[in-house]
Amino acid sequence: MTICIFVLLLAGLLIAVQNAFSTDGAAQVVVTVDGESYGSYSLKQEQVIRIETEYGYNELTIKDGQASVTASDCKNQVCVRSMAISQNGQSIICLPHKLIVQITGAGEKQLDA
Numbered sequence: 001m002t003i004c005i006f007v008l009l010l011a012g013l014l015i016a017v018q019n020a021f022s023t024d025g026a027a028q029v030v031v032t033v034d035g036e037s038y039g040s041y042s043l044k045q046e047q048v049i050r051i052e053t054e055y056g057y058n059e060l061t062i063k064d065g066q067a068s069v070t071a072s073d074c075k076n077q078v079c080v081r082s083m084a085i086s087q088n089g090q091s092i093i094c095l096p097h098k099l100i101v102q103i104t105g106a107g108e109k110q111l112d113a
């Protein structure tokens, strides 16, 4: 009887650990324009997002669990030359377009678009 309870506890613990890991993997790419939220996208879903604002456009590509700005009509092209981001807290900033692309990880509530 005691062993039974122990096994149940162990199984529960394993499930809890797995859940913790899966939440950690569900990082979101959050796009902010001019201080306002533009949208958030799963880092796991490969896609190309065209962000059009009054300042211009940025093409955000999510691939292989990384997000990067692959095209833009901004003047300095700093965002396009920025490294792809994948870690919680990393960001790509496009100053001319007032655009911030940021990774948020575990603990964040997922928003349905």
Ligand SMILES: [Zn+2]
Pocket (backbone or CB within 6 Å): 072, 074, 075, 076, 077, 078, 079, 080, 093, 094, 095, 096, 097
């Ligand atoms: Zn830019």
